[in-house]
Amino acid sequence: MKSRNGSDLWPFFEPRTVAVLGSLKDGMGHGYWALKNMLEFGYTGKLYPVNPAYSEVLGMKAYPSVNEIADAVDLALVITPPTTVPAIIKECAEKGVKAAVIVSENFADAGGEGAKLQQRLVDITIHSGIRIIGPNTVGVFNAANGFTTIPYPFGYDKVRSGGIAYCSQTGIVLPQCQPIGDRGYPISKMCDVGNKCDVNEVDLLNYLAADNETKVSAMHIEDVKNGGDFLNAARSFAERKPLIIFKSARSAAGARASASHTGSLMVDDVIYDNAIRQAGVIRAKTWQEFWDIPKVFAYNSPPSGNRVAIISHSGGAGVVAADLAVESGLALSRYTDATLRKLAKLSPRLAKNPIDLGPPLSVVDDPMSMQEEVIATVLDDTNVDCAAIILYVGTMAPASYIVQMFERLVKRISKPITVWFYGTKLSLIEDISRQLEGLGVPTYVDQETAVKSLGALVKYSESKKDI
Amino acid sequence: MKSRNGSDLWPFFEPRTVAVLGSLKDGMGHGYWALKNMLEFGYTGKLYPVNPAYSEVLGMKAYPSVNEIADAVDLALVITPPTTVPAIIKECAEKGVKAAVIVSENFADAGGEGAKLQQRLVDITIHSGIRIIGPNTVGVFNAANGFTTIPYPFGYDKVRSGGIAYCSQTGIVLPQCQPIGDRGYPISKMCDVGNKCDVNEVDLLNYLAADNETKVSAMHIEDVKNGGDFLNAARSFAERKPLIIFKSARSAAGARASASHTGSLMVDDVIYDNAIRQAGVIRAKTWQEFWDIPKVFAYNSPPSGNRVAIISHSGGAGVVAADLAVESGLALSRYTDATLRKLAKLSPRLAKNPIDLGPPLSVVDDPMSMQEEVIATVLDDTNVDCAAIILYVGTMAPASYIVQMFERLVKRISKPITVWFYGTKLSLIEDISRQLEGLGVPTYVDQETAVKSLGALVKYSESKKDI
Numbered sequence: 038m039k040s041r042n043g044s045d046l047w048p049f050f051e052p053r054t055v056a057v058l059g060s061l062k063d064g065m066g067h068g069y070w071a072l073k074n075m076l077e078f079g080y081t082g083k084l085y086p087v088n089p090a091y092s093e094v095l096g097m098k099a100y101p102s103v104n105e106i107a108d109a110v111d112l113a114l115v116i117t118p119p120t121t122v123p124a125i126i127k128e129c130a131e132k133g134v135k136a137a138v139i140v141s142e143n144f145a146d147a148g149g150e151g152a153k154l155q156q157r158l159v160d161i162t163i164h165s166g167i168r169i170i171g172p173n174t175v176g177v178f179n180a181a182n183g184f185t186t187i188p189y190p191f192g193y194d195k196v197r198s199g200g201i202a203y204c205s206q207t208g209i210v211l212p213q214c215q216p217i218g219d220r221g222y223p224i225s226k227m228c229d230v231g232n233k234c235d236v237n238e239v240d241l242l243n244y245l246a247a248d249n250e251t252k253v254s255a256m257h258i259e260d261v262k263n264g265g266d267f268l269n270a271a272r273s274f275a276e277r278k279p280l281i282i283f284k285s286a287r288s289a290a291g292a293r294a295s296a297s298h299t300g301s302l303m304v305d306d307v308i309y310d311n312a313i314r315q316a317g318v319i320r321a322k323t324w325q326e327f328w329d330i331p332k333v334f335a336y337n338s339p340p341s342g343n344r345v346a347i348i349s350h351s352g353g354a355g356v357v358a359a360d361l362a363v364e365s366g367l368a369l370s371r372y373t374d375a376t377l378r379k380l381a382k383l384s385p386r387l388a389k390n391p392i393d394l395g396p397p398l399s400v401v402d403d404p405m406s407m408q409e410e411v412i413a414t415v416l417d418d419t420n421v422d423c424a425a426i427i428l429y430v431g432t433m434a435p436a437s438y439i440v441q442m443f444e445r446l447v448k449r450i451s452k453p454i455t456v457w458f459y460g461t462k463l464s465l466i467e468d469i470s471r472q473l474e475g476l477g478v479p480t481y482v483d484q485e486t487a488v489k490s491l492g493a494l495v496k497y498s499e500s501k502k503d504i
Numbered sequence: 505m506k507s508r509n510g511s512d513l514w515p516f517f518e519p520r521t522v523a524v525l526g527s528l529k530d531g532m533g534h535g536y537w538a539l540k541n542m543l544e545f546g547y548t549g550k551l552y553p554v555n556p557a558y559s560e561v562l563g564m565k566a567y568p569s570v571n572e573i574a575d576a577v578d579l580a581l582v583i584t585p586p587t588t589v590p591a592i593i594k595e596c597a598e599k600g601v602k603a604a605v606i607v608s609e610n611f612a613d614a615g616g617e618g619a620k621l622q623q624r625l626v627d628i629t630i631h632s633g634i635r636i637i638g639p640n641t642v643g644v645f646n647a648a649n650g651f652t653t654i655p656y657p658f659g660y661d662k663v664r665s666g667g668i669a670y671c672s673q674t675g676i677v678l679p680q681c682q683p684i685g686d687r688g689y690p691i692s693k694m695c696d697v698g699n700k701c702d703v704n705e706v707d708l709l710n711y712l713a714a715d716n717e718t719k720v721s722a723m724h725i726e727d728v729k730n731g732g733d734f735l736n737a738a739r740s741f742a743e744r745k746p747l748i749i750f751k752s753a754r755s756a757a758g759a760r761a762s763a764s765h766t767g768s769l770m771v772d773d774v775i776y777d778n779a780i781r782q783a784g785v786i787r788a789k790t791w792q793e794f795w796d797i798p799k800v801f802a803y804n805s806p807p808s809g810n811r812v813a814i815i816s817h818s819g820g821a822g823v824v825a826a827d828l829a830v831e832s833g834l835a836l837s838r839y840t841d842a843t844l845r846k847l848a849k850l851s852p853r854l855a856k857n858p859i860d861l862g863p864p865l866s867v868v869d870d871p872m873s874m875q876e877e878v879i880a881t882v883l884d885d886t887n888v889d890c891a892a893i894i895l896y897v898g899t900m901a902p903a904s905y906i907v908q909m910f911e912r913l914v915k916r917i918s919k920p921i922t923v924w925f926y927g928t929k930l931s932l933i934e935d936i937s938r939q940l941e942g943l944g945v946p947t948y949v950d951q952e953t954a955v956k957s958l959g960a961l962v963k964y965s966e967s968k969k970d971i
Contacts, residue, residue, distance in 0.1 A: 142866070193929070207820020217928070285824045286826075290829065325950055362757065389761075396613070433656060
């Protein structure tokens, strides 16, 4: 049995030398695209294309086999027909290659002969030191060093490097399928474990728990082979860093579908529920929560308590936020008398929580300055631990004013906040959201996740105080 | 007491003559913007700007008072300081104006003197025939005739005319705050009831139930003054057309916030839950569900049963869809033997539900043609009542191919489907989504609502069969 402490996973994310085995056909081959992606994202390790049909690709010499590479190889990326894979992995293991990502499909995911092929891979990992991610995976993405095994074009070539590790059991979560560039998620590492013939979510949790670049992790799982190990790893991770889990294959129909695309069988769903409750894990109930709850941890420091201020351009959205806050375990702040006096002086209607900025702003000459004073006053209140801010952006409140306000506010704000923008132009909302995140202020696609994320932040912080 | 059958609400949505009372300052005044919006959206009724300080605005003659208008006036739009409003409404009532939308704030929403001012409006409506929407509202929007009372710039000037009526108790739901243009919601009518000094959700439900342009309605509510009337109106509406309700002010904190921005007091939340369960109403739990569940009704005919096929480019997303389907009351279709044989002939891995298109498409020369054959085969299956389709769009599957495929498919598809696109470019996803909706195929921002909407469609259709 392999050690599951994750210490030997570094070659997957920080290899110094990489062999790429697959089609090198220009603009078409999976090997070609994997190499091209590494180059585009700035990976600077040594690359060894391997394919006997090519002598050169992307300006690099191609090798007929892994054995022909004189250098030691940290990682082999294998994207060849499934029947060829066991022999390739055996050759890699014999050469001392530390790790392999097997992208090829039609192993346990296809059942029958594929399952037998996968068993041969398992046998090799048991009798050698090589670690395997996959098969049936797109592998890894490391935002810090630009290393990736993904053999498909992304359509963009920049991501924001940051503290969130996203992991999954399916390729859809990785950046060739997601608007990671458009949405500006601050990424540390990403990984699709695929069929998990060797490396699984337990290894990943242990590796990422010790990874200095990872501040928080979100993990999509369908099945877990050993519930006890997973529970321990999740608990241990959550003691150090926040862990968000999105569990699919919850239903029998979902589990059957999972078995037929990953070759895995479900254990009782109760295991996950227990794991999640007992281990201090945060449960994401939707894809949007999976993507966006981690941002509250990546951008904010822990709050002192659960008292939230809600400041909204819309009274109606303020009411929705109050509901969501209560449902997320937050309490609405009662401002100090000093704050109430200061707010009432600006407008009698402001001295409350949620604050509906709409009516007061509509009758003053300089609404932007009143808005800034309200937000600053509330965030300075000692009875306020965090804030959910809801702002319209558009013709009536130009993005430039709002961004300038936050540039000033972030110099004095140390309390956690989340911002949800609404307005008539989607592109404008996305644009100002990225600008605010550039200032360190997390923004949200939907109001529900904006408020729930604050609740998750508070709950996690409180669980740390109990220890 | 007014009749609540809604028959006298037509002047709010289809006035022949409109007086606009408010600031006419060029590019700034609320009266100016209301008039400009009516012109931009193509309203062709007679417009009477009213403001003694102006003789002309936007090429139209301005009148010093409503009494100076010789013509009969169907609707008065009032955006003047609150203390001036009761006298204006009295004058309107005496002139025989049929309806007034009062945008002005600081009535019951501000409490104290404001509440007394509002009572004076209530008194006028009781003793005259005039109907009032508001105060504290942006009023109405009618996509069919371009009429709107909204006194703010939208930042766009086109909406898609269609079958969905969106109503709310807050302005955030109306098109000056929402990406109605970008998202292409097919709108019939929209209305913000504001403080509800007269017209309330019961009137609106009764009016919209009889409105030929409205096929389905989504309603945001915070409070209801008479739970019994509301329950009856909701039940009666739902017997004729689908009704989706998004209820806020669910929590005590939310209810307090609601009271302070709309001047309403909450009755027991249980009333709504009962209303929703007993009256056959569909409950939206998030803003996204409020906006997007109605689309499944606007674009699709009722399904014959609850058997869903799931067809996905991503195995992982297919599993999530299977969970969501089961949780939404759908059953996964068991295809006929003929379908299974046909699918297996294309690829042995395709003969199942959910169908994971990914692996088979990756190994054929013409993936687009295989994909189309799979979707057509499944939709032709007599054991399939509806389908949730999940497609990647981007470099590896260009939008043009997908749109062309649906152009052909819609000629033979009569079964309800929803489509969720994923990919790396948000703008591309929005763009192809609008193109598909142009073909009559509803698309979704998130996978959860795409599947839940099918569940809502099936549940509503089944409730009709029971009657």
